[in-house]
Amino acid sequence: MSRVTMQDILNHEITQKFVKRSGLAHAVATAEYALKLSKVHRVNPDLAVKAAFLHDIGHYTWYRNGKWDYSLYKENDIHAIKGAERAHKLLIRLGEHPVNAKKIALAVLLHTDSYLPEGELHLDPLQNVVALADKCDEEPGGSHHYKQISDYDAFQRLGELDEQIEKALETDENAQSASVS
Numbered sequence: 511m512s513r514v515t516m517q518d519i520l521n522h523e524i525t526q527k528f529v530k531r532s533g534l535a536h537a538v539a540t541a542e543y544a545l546k547l548s549k550v551h552r553v554n555p556d557l558a559v560k561a562a563f564l565h566d567i568g569h570y571t572w573y574r575n576g577k578w579d580y581s582l583y584k585e586n587d588i589h590a591i592k593g594a595e596r597a598h599k600l601l602i603r604l605g606e607h608p609v610n611a612k613k614i615a616l617a618v619l620l621h622t623d624s625y626l627p628e629g630e631l632h633l634d635p636l637q638n639v640v641a642l643a644d645k646c647d648e649e650p651g652g653s654h655h656y657k658q659i660s661d662y663d664a665f666q667r668l669g670e671l672d673e674q675i676e677k678a679l680e681t682d683e684n685a686q687s688a689s690v691s
C-alpha cells in the first residue's frame with residue numbers, strides 16, 4: 511500500500527475547508543516542528559507530521575459581534591474532540607491504514623488539555639511530540655491562527671516534508687533489517 515502523502519492530505523476538500531479555518535500556516539509550521547521533534551524523541555515521523563498538520567482541524571470560529579470571543583471559546587470549545595474525528599474520517603477516506611489513522615486521531619485528541627475541566631493528560635511519545643510542536647508555533651493572543659501562507663507555498667513545504675519523511679522511513683527500515691541480520 512502506498513503512503514498517503516502530506517500533499518494528498520492538503521489537496522482534500524475536508525482539509526481545504528477545515529484546516530484553513532484554523533490557519534494553514536500554523537498547520538504547516540507545526541508539521542515542520544513535528545518532523546524535527548520526531549527525530550529527537552524517536553517517534554514515527556509520518557504519524558507525527560500528519561497529526562501535527564491536522565491537530566487543529568476541529569476548530570469552530572467563536573465570534574460575537576464580529577470579534578473573536580475567548581470566553582465563548584473557553585466555555586464551548588471541543589476542537590480536539592471534533593478534530594480527532596474529522597482527521598480520522600479524512601485519513602480513512604484517503605486510504606490511510608486504520609491503525610495509523612487511530613494513532614493520529616488520538617494524538618489530535620490529546621494535543622491540548624484546554625477542553626478538560628481539570629486533571630492532566632499522560633501522553634505517549636507520539637502524542638507528546640505533537641503537543642510540543644503545537645506549542646513551538648504558538649503566539650500570544652492566538653495570532654498563530656491568523657498567519658498567512660499561499661496555497662503554493664503550503665504545497666511546496668508539505669512536499670519537502672514528504673521527501674524527508676520517506677527518507678527517514680527508508681533509513682529506519684534499513685537500520686531495522688541490518689539489526690535483524
Ligand SMILES: [Fe+2]
Nearest residue numbers: 565566589622
Ligand atoms: Fe489546538
Ligand SMILES: [Fe+2]
Nearest residue numbers: 536565566644
Ligand atoms: Fe494549534
